[in-house]
Amino acid sequence: MSRSGHRPFSLSRIGALSGNTFTELVRLKVFYFLLIFALLLIGNSLFMARLSFQQEFQVLKDVSLGAMSIFTSILAIVATAQLLPRDVEDRTIYTILAKPVPRYEYLIGKLGGVLLLLAFSVLAMTALFFAVLFLREHMLIAATMRETTGMRPEQIQEAVERLKASAFNAGLVPGIVIIFLKASLLAALTLFISTFATSNIFTVVVMVFIYFIGHLQSTAREYWLQEHGGGVLVKIFVAFVALIFPDLQLFNLVDDIVAGTAIPMALFAKTAVLGIVYTSVYLFFAWVSFHGKEL
Amino acid sequence: MIEPAVAVNNLTKIFPIPFRRTKLVAVRDLSLEVAPGQVYGLLGPNGSGKSTTLKIILGLVSPTAGRTKIFGRDSREVGSREAVGFLPENPYFYKYLTGAETLRFYGKLCGLGGRELKTRTAEMLQLVGLQDARDRRLGGYSKGMLQRIGLAQALIQEPKLVVLDEPTAGVDPAGSREIRDLILDLKGRGITVLLSSHLLAQVQEICDRVGILAHGILVREGKVQDLLSIENQTELILEDATPETLAQIAALLDKSQTRLIGQRHPQTTLERLFLEATARLPEKE
Amino acid sequence: MIRSALVLFFLALFGVLRLPIESRLSEQHRSAYFHQAQLELGLREQVGQLGFLAALSGFRSLVADVAFIQAHVAWERTEWGRVFLLFREATTLQPRSVMFWDMAAWHMAWNASVAAMNDSSQPNEYLRRKAQKEYFALGRDFLERGIKNNPDRPELYESLGRLYKDKLGDHAAAARCYERAAALPGAPEYDKRFAAYELSFAPGHEQEAYTALRQLYDLGEHERLPTLLSRLKYLEAALNIPLHERISPSEK
Numbered sequence: 001m002s003r004s005g006h007r008p009f010s011l012s013r014i015g016a017l018s019g020n021t022f023t024e025l026v027r028l029k030v031f032y033f034l035l036i037f038a039l040l041l042i043g044n045s046l047f048m049a050r051l052s053f054q055q056e057f058q059v060l061k062d063v064s065l066g067a068m069s070i071f072t073s074i075l076a077i078v079a080t081a082q083l084l085p086r087d088v089e090d091r092t093i094y095t096i097l098a099k100p101v102p103r104y105e106y107l108i109g110k111l112g113g114v115l116l117l118l119a120f121s122v123l124a125m126t127a128l129f130f131a132v133l134f135l136r137e138h139m140l141i142a143a144t145m146r147e148t149t150g151m152r153p154e155q156i157q158e159a160v161e162r163l164k165a166s167a168f169n170a171g172l173v174p175g176i177v178i179i180f181l182k183a184s185l186l187a188a189l190t191l192f193i194s195t196f197a198t199s200n201i202f203t204v205v206v207m208v209f210i211y212f213i214g215h216l217q218s219t220a221r222e223y224w225l226q227e228h229g230g231g232v233l234v235k236i237f238v239a240f241v242a243l244i245f246p247d248l249q250l251f252n253l254v255d256d257i258v259a260g261t262a263i264p265m266a267l268f269a270k271t272a273v274l275g276i277v278y279t280s281v282y283l284f285f286a287w288v289s290f291h292g293k294e295l
Numbered sequence: 296m297i298e299p300a301v302a303v304n305n306l307t308k309i310f311p312i313p314f315r316r317t318k319l320v321a322v323r324d325l326s327l328e329v330a331p332g333q334v335y336g337l338l339g340p341n342g343s344g345k346s347t348t349l350k351i352i353l354g355l356v357s358p359t360a361g362r363t364k365i366f367g368r369d370s371r372e373v374g375s376r377e378a379v380g381f382l383p384e385n386p387y388f389y390k391y392l393t394g395a396e397t398l399r400f401y402g403k404l405c406g407l408g409g410r411e412l413k414t415r416t417a418e419m420l421q422l423v424g425l426q427d428a429r430d431r432r433l434g435g436y437s438k439g440m441l442q443r444i445g446l447a448q449a450l451i452q453e454p455k456l457v458v459l460d461e462p463t464a465g466v467d468p469a470g471s472r473e474i475r476d477l478i479l480d481l482k483g484r485g486i487t488v489l490l491s492s493h494l495l496a497q498v499q500e501i502c503d504r505v506g507i508l509a510h511g512i513l514v515r516e517g518k519v520q521d522l523l524s525i526e527n528q529t530e531l532i533l534e535d536a537t538p539e540t541l542a543q544i545a546a547l548l549d550k551s552q553t554r555l556i557g558q559r560h561p562q563t564t565l566e567r568l569f570l571e572a573t574a575r576l577p578e579k580e
Numbered sequence: 581m582i583r584s585a586l587v588l589f590f591l592a593l594f595g596v597l598r599l600p601i602e603s604r605l606s607e608q609h610r611s612a613y614f615h616q617a618q619l620e621l622g623l624r625e626q627v628g629q630l631g632f633l634a635a636l637s638g639f640r641s642l643v644a645d646v647a648f649i650q651a652h653v654a655w656e657r658t659e660w661g662r663v664f665l666l667f668r669e670a671t672t673l674q675p676r677s678v679m680f681w682d683m684a685a686w687h688m689a690w691n692a693s694v695a696a697m698n699d700s701s702q703p704n705e706y707l708r709r710k711a712q713k714e715y716f717a718l719g720r721d722f723l724e725r726g727i728k729n730n731p732d733r734p735e736l737y738e739s740l741g742r743l744y745k746d747k748l749g750d751h752a753a754a755a756r757c758y759e760r761a762a763a764l765p766g767a768p769e770y771d772k773r774f775a776a777y778e779l780s781f782a783p784g785h786e787q788e789a790y791t792a793l794r795q796l797y798d799l800g801e802h803e804r805l806p807t808l809l810s811r812l813k814y815l816e817a818a819l820n821i822p823l824h825e826r827i828s829p830s831e832k
Contacts, residue, residue: 243595
């Protein structure tokens with residue numbers, strides 16, 4: 001008894017692949033990292049007592065968001081890099097592709113699993129981060145109330161408002177979304193690299209390289225566009241960097257958000273869309289590369 | 296004309312070797328057909344192109360020249376694999392999944408779901424005798440158990456064609472026997488089986504047709520009986536023959552052109568002896 | 581071989597397509613004051629290896645925080661040279677943190693300067709004063725650069741005004757600073773008042789100061805704080821304002 005006819009795009013197949021990938025990744029030691037992150041957060045908050053509250057919140061946010069950014073970036077690269085090689089080595093890929101599963105669904109499913117993992121991690125870390133922030137804010141408000149018992153109500157109100165503004169700024173959530181999108185971009189790019197890489201390590205090393213160059217890409221781009229001096233060789237090199245590498249600087253918004261810069265929604269939306277475009281394009285490239293690959 | 300289950304037409308596969316001028320010709324102008332309901336054995340030593348041919352039939356590798364079809368559909372179409380199950384050589388599955396979860400995963404990939412998936416999973420586990428281990432992670436399975444779960448996932452969607460690459464390699468005689476029984480059971484249900492092996496004696500008894508590959512070329516092809524029978528010889532097996540009867544037969548033969556070449560006690564096989572001897576011991580998995 | 585060339589080509593094509601979009605987006609980011617820290621070679625000298633690496637990987641502000649904490653420790657040990665260097669690193673890496681510039685200026689112009697003035701190891705008073713003035717200048721420099729990077733924030737203008745007022749004795753300059761602060765969104769209401777006060781202390785600006793203070797007085801009860809009233813009265817006397825225009829003498 002065979003199915004009624006092959007569907008070229010099946011969400012349930014992709015869902016099965018994504019869910020399976022997610023399960024595979026979750027049962028790795030990945031989640032022990034979350035524990036370390038949690039400890040980092042709480043530990044950091046405790047020894048901050050000697051600084052003023054503005055300083056404390058700034059450091060707390062920088063550490064938490066910085067840890068979130070680096071953790072998701074590392075996770076995206078390391079988790080994705082071993083997906084394809086592992087399947088090929090264990091020959092499980094034959095059993096999957098011998099089913100009526102098109103190769104693009106296989107790739108989408110794999111990336112989907114990684115994105116699920118990243119989303120889950122980001123949510124967990126954000127929850128913890130907000131909880132700690134909320135707790136410290138409340139402790140400090142209580143302390144402030146004690147210290148300002150002689151002052152006028154407007155002044156007390158102002159002090160409390162300033163404290164609250166230091167703790168939660170509106171840009172935190174958009175900033176975290178951008179962190180997630182940057183990680184998903186890196187995951188898609190890693191998937192692409194892994195389709196033609198010779199080994200797991202190769203993929204990771206190349207991705208680390210791309211990560212650093214990606215932060216310089218905007219400088220290269222400006223340089224190239226503004227026709228500065230420099231020989232032909234420099235021009236070619238700079239053009240190469242500007243065209244081939246992603247501009248990762250665009251996704252580093254949290255530094256400035258923490259410093260208190262207000263982020264216009266339009267800007268955030270554009271950056272988010274760019275992140276989604278990058279992810280889709282790299283996934284497409286992964287398919288082009290994987291499409292004819294001999295297994 | 297009934298559509299053959301598998302049709303291979305002038306298949307050639309050349310692998311370029313990186314950094315070297317020479318190329319590896321894995322399969323050279325291969326043509327064969329597997330009729331529906333047959334058990335076909337693709338035999339040959341290691342490196343003869345058996346695995347490559349199977350992979351091309353399954354669309355995992357693309358041919359350099361020629362084409363392959365499954366039930367009339369080109370192998371390069373994804374839909375051609377709707378009714379096909381594949382068990383690769385020495386498979387590993389996802390270690391962290393249990394037996395049941397593994398079957399459910401593959402079932403979903405075939406488009407099964409809901410209650411049907413549940414029923415099929417239970418059926419397959421029963422068929423391969425792994426119900427007791429269904430909730431144990433595959434990381435704890437023995438090689439024989441992995442082979443059996445592999446067979447179960449190949450059959451999960453009730454395929455019309457099952458492709459097995461070295462199904463009995465590295466499996467102990469008892470497991471090997473079970474797999475061969477299973478193959479015959481599949482044949483009984485009308486399922487076509489295409490298998491590859493280099494353990495010739497083991498597959499001799501279950502294949503209807505064989506093709507023998509050497510260095511990518513099909514050197515022999517046909518029905519097993521036809522290939523193996525020594526045309527001009529006849530075997531008679533007698534039970535409780537007395538020496539007088541034997542003398543009479545010899546005298547009868549003397550008068551004709553038939554020549555008596557040999558006379559001896561037929562032998563059982565070492566395999567049967569082994570299985571009989573070990574059957575008394577409880578099986579441990 | 582062909583496949584790799586094709587992939588490279590499409591990557592480059594993708595690069596070309598996104599070039600204008602990303603340039604524009606970068607521009608928009610910059611006008612919203614993101615990424616003020618330009619990655620130039622000069623950066624490397626100012627921030628050291630770790631800082632440069634952090635800038636490359638986008639963790640500038642984390643390293644800036646560490647530098648800031650180290651500066652705090654250095655301050656407790658009165659290692660003024662280190663305090664200066666670490667604050668330079670922190671502000672270079674994270675120029676959008678108003679607090680860094682503010683604290684840097686405070687440590688230079690208020691703490692280091694006092695320490696220099698009271699330095700028992702320096703017998704020459706002239707040299708001590710000279711060192712003090714240099715620290716004032718360093719503090720002012722931090723604030724001015726901070727303002728350049730954060731022209732939308734009133735806090736640094738306020739601090740600069742305070743520096744002019746308390747340390748440099750230049751009330752006119754202080755008044756300008758408070759005026760600029762008052763003009764920015766989110767400025768506290770006392771900035772206008774402080775601007776007017778400073779004007780009133782600046783010789784030669786009495787008329788201007790009087791106009792400003794009178795305007796504030798006319799706004800209502802909430803502006804009629806003791807300092808405002810006393811300065812207003814002082815100016816009324818100094819400028820010989822006609823009696824009928826003066827504020828009621830009963831107000832204190």
